[in-house]
Amino acid sequence: MRGEVRLNKRMADLGLCSRREADEWIARGWVLVNGEPAVMGMPVAPGAKVEVLPQARHQQAGQVTILLHKPMGYVSGQPEDGHEAAATLIGAPSQWRGDARHPADGRRFAPEHTRGLAPCGRLDIDSVGLLVLTQDGRIARQLIGENSGIEKEYLVRVQYAPNGPHGAGVVTQDVQAVFPADKLALLRHGLSLDDQPLKPAQVDWMNPEQLRFILKEGKKRQIRRMCEQVGLHVVGLKRIRIGNVVLGNLPVGQWRYLGAGEGF
Incomplete structure (x- = not known):
């Protein structure tokens, strides 16, 4: 029919x-x-x-959603190349109870909360920050479904390396002063990856060596590859927000449950 x-x-x-x-x-x-x-x-x-x-x-x-502050050196998904999956950090000793604003933080960890726990989106092995893992397919679809338009915000420390990160003339301080305005405009809109044009992004200077990116898509190593195309070399990348959920004061390597009143 x-x-x-x-x-x-x-x-x-x-x-x-x-x-x-x-x-x-x-x-x-x-x-x-x-x-x-x-x-x-x-x-x-x-x-x-x-x-x-x-x-x-x-x-x-009974399904749970977990917010983890992923450290460097862990992969988001399955273990690879000798690196552990971020999900191995989930356990009673690493549960953070320091944020009383979220009622779900009072929930006790149970081993069944790690079964079927899937990461919602990538966070590279050499990147840190907010990683969402969930047992709830509705949340996974909301965050990484093909029609998802949820914002993801990153702080990105950069150097200007017009001749490559190992070439001559790398600028490590006051990058904002020497980075061309037309290249900043390209980061906002006009670049392509994998032969596909990227959606418009919000990109602004937070300080002379750090940019803030707000994206509505998540291609593999997207920010690093975008920066490479305009002569920037990323030396630090941290995701601080997904939709309405912020990393806040969650310590590195610790996690908490998504609160009952929270949503993306």
Whole structure:
């Protein structure tokens, strides 16, 4: 029938859950379509009534989202090249309880909170700052889904290296004074990566050696590669905000739960 899509995609599009969660719920008999138990992989028409049973809602309510201040030397996802995954830092000893503004910080760590915990977006091995890991497919889709437009803010310490980082004439201090205005404009809009034009970005000087980037996309090593194209060499990169959630005073290597009243 025209307009039909697979049930798991429809559920994800409706914001009910991720496709993976949808398949799990369907397999457990927790999903009804037009009042009848759903079948894995079934197509549904645009007007079909999709219902989720309370068991699924209960399971979803127990899922956690964790905010980690990732140190340098850890990878965001699976371990690689001898470097540990950032998720290995999640445990009772490293839970931060220093921010009383967020009620979820009173939640006690439980080992099941690390099961199925997935990073929402990249943060390079040599970058630090806010990393979101979640068990909730709705949050993952919100942050890294193909239509996600959530802002991500970074502080980026740079040197001006028009001849390459190891060439002659590298400027390490008061970079702002010598960096051409037309190249700053290019960082804001006009560059491409992987043969794809980048979305407009907010890029401004915070001090003479540090830029602030606000992006609405997240290509691999995007900021470093953008800077390379205009003769800048990144010597430090820190993510300080994702949407409405800020890194704040969360110490390096520590983590906290996303608060009950927080959202991206």
